[in-house]
Amino acid sequence: MKTYYLLIHILLLSAVCASCSKEEGGNTPEPELPATPKLSIELNSRDIATKADDDYTPTKELEGIYDYYIYVVDAATNQVEAAVSGTAQSVDKVSVDDIEVEEGKKYVFAFANLKRIESDPIITDILKLTEGASAYGILSNDQTTQAVSFFAGKETNPLLVDGTHHIPMSALMDSTEVSAKERGYVKLDLYRMFAKIEFEFTNKYEGEVVIEEIKMDGFQNGNVYLMPHKFFPAMETEMEKDGVGNYKAQDKRDYAPFLPSGSYGEIVQPIVLNGETITLDAAPKKMEGSTPTYPKSSGHIYYVNETDLATTREQTPSTRFQISLLMTMDDEKVTKPISLPNHTYIRRNDHMIIPITISDYPLNWPSATAVPRLPAIPTICKQV
Helix, strand or coil: CCHHHHHHHHHHHHHHHHHHHHCCCCCCCCCCCCCCCEEEEEEECCCCCCCCHHHHHCCHHHCCCCCEEEEEEEEECCCCEEEEECCCCCCCCCEEEEEEEECCCEEEEEEEEEECCCCCCCHHHHCCCCCCHHHHCCCCCHHHHHHHECCCCCCCCCCCCCCCCCCCEEEEEEEECCCCCCCEEEEEEEEEEEEEEEEEEEECCCEEEEEEEEEEECCCEEEEEECCCCHHHHHHHHHHHHHCCCCCHCCCCHHHHCCCCCCCCCCCCCCCCCCCEEEECCCCCCCCCCCCCCCEEEEEEEEECCCCCCCCCCCCCCCEEEEEEEEEECCCCEEEEEEEEEEECCCCCEEEEEEEEECCCCCCCCCCCCCCCCCCCCCCCCCC
């Protein structure tokens, strides 16, 4: 019974104390405020490797993300809420977390390696963007509003890529909803703005061959659009369905590059690749019953602007890219032209491999199955 009364007294005392606490303004904790809305962004260097089975080349380390620029724009006000830049720790991937923004819908833009073209007026305006600035007329999801140039003065193709000159990259804009209850997350693929051409040489001629000069005719050095082609995801999906070694999808006119007005079918001076010569040892003598191993030289890589030889994007042109080799064979200077019959355009981020065989046989056109990475490339023969 005493225990019962004691319990009642304790409960009453607790109630009185609680009442006093409220009246006297006690230390009742304030309700917890909502968390600050935050956004996480992941950037990836996208290897389409179109026109090639494998995108590994000796220059691959030079082609990734070195410095990056991220802009988060409020969809309602078109103001920049976050401008984040930095040096990438990995050439393949960059992750940026805890970007503080307001709640609502956000547009996210991303670029990489813009320093080499920072003098271009469009790039200059982008690099000046800071938090609170208006992105109107500077950042746009409309690909056809912003064209940039990689050439100034007397510069011509091929584009230089080395330890200090990296390939500018851009990503398709994405959007996300951000709230205090759910962290926003955006994953963007960065596409190179240049195309890559790689030559592979095989010598079946029974004599040393020295390639002294390569000319590539038809690649334009005008303007290209800042933003990637919106058809890239659909093209990649179709290519995956086609399977490795089947490039029907990527060669459709539907996936020809969009170029600024005046850049279609532009006539330019041939790209002359001087510099180091390429020496191929003589092929072994043919012996009955043996399979010879022919001298090869690969990894000769050059960068060019994306180009369409058509005068309009809808047209199917009759002209093709032309390659011309100046070689020394048996101490004799030989010039040989090559036409790339299946190719009338090359897109940004493409990796076009051109295998060329030098031989004393008659001119030979390999089938698409014989050279799966780039079908219908001719054998070069010395006239004897």
